[in-house]
Amino acid sequence: MNRQPLxxxxxxxxxxxxxxxxxxxxxxxxxxxxxxxxxxxxxxxLGVTTALLAFFALSYLAKVIxxxxxxxDDLKSPxxxxxxxxxxxxxxxxxxxxxxxxxxARYVWWFGxxxxxxxxxxxxxxxxxxxPESRSATPFQLLPFVGLITAPLAGVALGYELLSQAxxxxxxxxxxxxxxxxxxxxxxxRPPEPLRPTYAIILAPMGLFGLAFGQFGFEIGFIIFYxxxxxxxxxxxxxxxxxxxxxxxxMWGSFTFPLATFTNINIMAISKGYGLVATxxxxxxxxxxxxxxxxxxxxxxxxxxxxxxxxxxxxxxA
Numbered sequence: 001m002n003r004q005p006l007x008x009x010x011x012x013x014x015x016x017x018x019x020x021x022x023x024x025x026x027x028x029x030x031x032x033x034x035x036x037x038x039x040x041x042x043x044x045x046l047g048v049t050t051a052l053l054a055f056f057a058l059s060y061l062a063k064v065i066x067x068x069x070x071x072x073d074d075l076k077s078p079x080x081x082x083x084x085x086x087x088x089x090x091x092x093x094x095x096x097x098x099x100x101x102x103x104x105a106r107y108v109w110w111f112g113x114x115x116x117x118x119x120x121x122x123x124x125x126x127x128x129x130x131x132p133e134s135r136s137a138t139p140f141q142l143l144p145f146v147g148l149i150t151a152p153l154a155g156v157a158l159g160y161e162l163l164s165q166a167x168x169x170x171x172x173x174x175x176x177x178x179x180x181x182x183x184x185x186x187x188x189x190r191p192p193e194p195l196r197p198t199y200a201i202i203l204a205p206m207g208l209f210g211l212a213f214g215q216f217g218f219e220i221g222f223i224i225f226y227x228x229x230x231x232x233x234x235x236x237x238x239x240x241x242x243x244x245x246x247x248x249x250x251m252w253g254s255f256t257f258p259l260a261t262f263t264n265i266n267i268m269a270i271s272k273g274y275g276l277v278a279t280x281x282x283x284x285x286x287x288x289x290x291x292x293x294x295x296x297x298x299x300x301x302x303x304x305x306x307x308x309x310x311x312x313x314x315x316x317x318a
Contacts, residue, residue, distance in 0.1 A: 004317065007059040008066065009307065011315035012074050012083025013250045014056055016143075017300045019086045020256020020293050021049040022093045027260050029097070030267035031286050046097045053090050060087070066318035073316035075126035079251075080315070082140035082201075085123070086257075088116035089147045095154040109154050120144045137181030139201040139254070145174040146205050152212040161216070168212045175205050193246035198254045200243065203232050207261035214268050226269055230281065233262050250303070250313050252296050259289035 029042030064071050074080040091112030098105035123144045127135055149171040155164035179202070191199065206229035213221030236243065244252075266281030303309035310317075 003307075006304070006307065007062045008318040009310040009315050010056060010059040010063050011250075011304065011310040011313050012060075012080045012086075013253060013309055013313040013315070014300060014304055015083050015086035015090060016253040017256055017293075017297050018049060018053050018056060019090045019093065020253070020260055020289075021045065021052065021297060022090050022097070023257045023260030023264065024289055024293050025049055026093070026096055027263040027267065027286055027289060030264060031282065034267055034270050034282065046094075050094060050097075053094065057087055063318040070316045070318045071122065072126060075122055076130060076134075077314060078134065078138045078140035079313060081123045081126065082143040083313075084119050085116065085143035085147050088112050088119055089143065089150050089257075091115065092148075092150040093153060095158075099154060099157055105154060106158050109151075109158060113148065113151055116144075116147055120147075137178055137185050138195075139182065139198040141178050142175070142201050142205060145178060146171045149175075149205055149208045149212060152215055153208075156215045164212070165216060168209070168216075171205075172209065175209070194249050194251060196243045196245065197249070197251045200236055200254045200258050203229060203236065203258035204261045206232055207258070207265040210265045211261075211268060214265075214272065222268075222272070226265060226274075229262055229265055230277075233281075233285075248299060250300065250309060253300060256289075256293045256296055259285060259292060263289050 025042050025046035027042075028045060031037060032039050032042055071084070074084060089112070091108055093112075095105045095109035095112060098108055148167045151160075151167045152164035155161070155167075182202075206225050210222050210225030210229055213219075213225060263282055263285035266278045266285055269278035270282055272278075300309060303312070309315070
């Protein structure tokens with residue numbers, strides 16, 4: 001019996017892991033610079049991750065070309081919406097790593113931003129057609145609706161500070177609405193064990209808003225979100241056993257980018273003179289993010305190769 005080629009069932013769940021790898025490569029670049037470490041790991045990881053992003057993005061494009069409606073099928077579930085949003089976010093964050101290489105960073109940044117707007121448009125369409133029970137707030141919503149907070153990471157350096165600020169404040173409104181809905185929902189009912197790791201996603205915007213305000217020179221904004229990132233990171237650490245009670249699942253991809261973001265905001269904090277706290281956060285964050293992201297990437301790629309990732313996450317087939 002002939003099996004369908006892997007690209008026909010490319011799972012959106014692979015893209016949050018790739019997003020985490022892109023963020024981790026930037027973190028290692030920063031760690032190498034801050035601590036005068038031997039250079040190479042950050043650039044090497046960025047190169048490998050860029051290849052993975054290109055491969056899976058092209059695989060998903062082939063899947064959509066083969067059956068255009070497959071994207072709307074993937075967007076029927078919250079994890080699918082988050083996974084597809086991670087594609088555009090990966091390109092936006094990748095543009096930061098490409099800044100030393102000239103205009104290519106600008107083109108990748110614009111591609112990512114425009115693609116994210118397109119994906120959000122389809123996400124809204126999918127949500128409007130979904131049953132009421134699938135419209136309730138989940139941490140997955142942070143990727144499509146707050147994902148453009150990644151834009152200032154390279155946008156400021158590319159000369160788009162005003163646009164970056166506008167996207168930041170629009171994303172901040174979305175963040176406030178989603179966090180309020182999540183808090184209200186959490187008070188009423190606790191998430192099932194397999195979905196608990198997704199609450200790690202909340203750490204990412206805490207770090208990203210801090211990084212954005214840090215670039216804008218808005219120090220109060222940086223301090224607020226830096227403190228929030230630390231508080232949430234400590235909470236995740238304290239409740240690790242509760243969060244991971246279900247064991248490894250594809251939802252563990254939710255840990256990758258938030259941990260990289262936490263490392264990156266601590267690297268910025270070191271440059272701002274936050275001393276021991278920032279140094280501790282950068283080292284601990286970097287070590288935990290590296291070990292956990294590599295482990296999750298290995299497990300996710302292994303599951304993809306065995307076709308289990310698509311099956312377990314309900315990925316649509318072209």
